[in-house]
Amino acid sequence: MTLTLRDMSLFVLVAILIIGTGYFQGVNTALTLLNFGLVSAIMSLGVNLQWGFAGLFNIGVMGFVALGGLAAVLIGMPPTTEAIAEGGARMAMAMTMGAVTIVAAVVAYRKLEPGRSRSLAVAGIIIVGFVIYRQLFDPARDAIEAVNPAGTGFLGGFGAEGLTMLIAWPAGGLIAAGAAWIIGKTALGLRSDYLAIATLGIAEIIIAILKAEDWLSRGVKNVVGIPRPVSYEVNLQADPAFLERAQGLGLDPVFASALQVRVEWAVLFSIVLILLLVLAQLALNSPWGRMMRAIRDNETAAEAMGKDVTARHLQIFILGSAILGMAGAMMTTLDSQLTPAAYQPLRFTFLIWVMVIVGGSGNNFGAVLGGFVIWFLWIQVEPASQVLLSVLTSPLADGSALKDHLLDAAPHMRLITMGLVLLIMLRFFPRGLIPER
């Protein structure tokens, strides 16, 4: 724990900014901002683990976050019994067939002598496997999607409720870790900018899967009403004990219930963040962390010292992705809906990168600080530029086309601001707000 006075004051500054939001825009707005800031900080920690510790250039953040969101659906939504009866078993068979095909192809590739016969064998396995897979998969998918397509049309999940919904968070981490293992096995040997393109592509593919596979995630029909681990406002408002407490504090029950729910989220998220931060700090200062940084700074030297660079890279890629998946599951439970079309790389990949770079890559506290600062800017730049533009355009006549256009365009100011913040930081403070020590 090495925080200087300067670092502390930066955190205090963020706290003041959030409290200021509460003062000017309402407590609930500030708490929402805080909750998303907490999730952002966790994502930022995940990227920092990969980039800051190990120098892995993963810009597929969005994919892992979305997989976490899928976990929230799979854990939280009630099972669609009829769909499972219709197509569940066949779907499981199809998936098994797909997995068997891939494993068989990999085994054939490894075991056979290189040459034409090997290429033919691998191609044969893949083609035959793909045909059988589609024969199994297509009817299973159709059967599942045919069950009440307007309401469900997907397999559903385990139907967790209340606090058991918390399982979704580690489950999100687990799914993301599994995906990271597969991706890492194929792509991690690539040099940094190829890895970047590869992960960018993988993220798009994961989103494409979520959009297209209705039987799994309802696709673009979205999943709404994912249960949450905290109280519901309506239940609180119907609870006499709660009403009494609210009255005792002199609060409006609607406002008080919203407040209570947000505080519950904030507490849960803070626990996760602090836990992860402590773990990341311990990892950073352990021999393992020093080894990681040694690998990052000079792979050849680390390899000469007997370190297994590929295995360590895979390890930290999985760990970082698991954190991203967990944060993704947290965010989806907070939203209580999964909307695959909402996953945009600028928001879910590059914004997280801005957080890490601005906060200070290689420093966990920096990453967390960056998460809060950048999220605050992301949220507040829009109203600020709205005000700014309305002041700037005030000389123009009301209803003039230019004025309307400029006022409509205010939301896009946040992208420009993020870019400028990143460029300015890279130029003048390339090591971030809290540099690596």
Added chain:
Amino acid sequence: MTDILNAVIVILNFIIIPGVAYGSQLALGALGVTLVYGILRFSNFAHGDTMSFGTMVVIFATWGLQSLGVSLGPLPTALLALPIGIAGCALLLVFTDRSVYRFYRAQKASPVILVIVSMGVMFVMNGVTRFIIGVNDIRFADGERFIVRARDFRDWSGLDEGLAFRTSQAITIVVAIIAVALLFWFLNRTRTGKSMRAFSDNEDLALLSGINPERVVMVTWMIVAALATTAGVLYGLDKSYKAFTYFQLLLPIFAAAIVGGLGSPIGAIVGGFVIAFAEIALTYPLKKVLGYLLPESLEPDGLVQLLTTDYKFAVSFGILIIVLLFKPTGIMKGKAL
């Protein structure tokens, strides 16, 4: 016999013609990426947004020309506006280089840092473009829409299948050929072009022979602006202009450049067509084609679509991974920095 002809027409209409057009667009985009990589030695993530910005300038110029009553008759007015767009885009890129990239060049920053810097540039360019033109779907193609209409073709040939050839596709192919010919002439025949290739091959040696690096870099950005704007306008004429589809083009463009071999112009063109054809062929339902070719008893029931169009990214990515794993320098052996 007619069955075979029908099948050929279907393939031509739904795979070959769109594939050649899309491939040309990707090839032009990939050429820009590969040039930046060859000369400035980093992967430019802002390339999609550069295309978007250039296209935006062209759209405004097109609207301006249209309001003045200028048109090219059957051809889209945007072709006339293209030089204005290129100039606007070149100004932006040269300004970006002066204000952003030059600093890191002087520092000899590692390529990874430059990639992250280009992410910042990407944010700004994306925001500026959205700020100016908004996020709506814009169609700016005017003039004659078709060279060959499906119905006319059917009447003329007496076949069941129609063949449509859109003006935008023809223009794409012709303009792409001209642009590539100009580029290769420039790189191989002019003094500046040769100095660019020398700089790309061996920076130190080029500096020793008195090549001015700043000039090479400026010229590169201008050529990149021309290529990016052309690619963006052709894509926009063929489909439509939308700020964020251009951002998404980044992936197939990068895949094309890498598959062909980063740093190799010919590779970028080959890569563009490989990616485009793979994307279209693997996501096209082959039912019709097989229906014509196979005897009735073997006719497929399903669509025989290997992948739904949602997975077109997966195709570029799959090819990318296969090439990188088995031939890391790409088909045409680019440079491995």
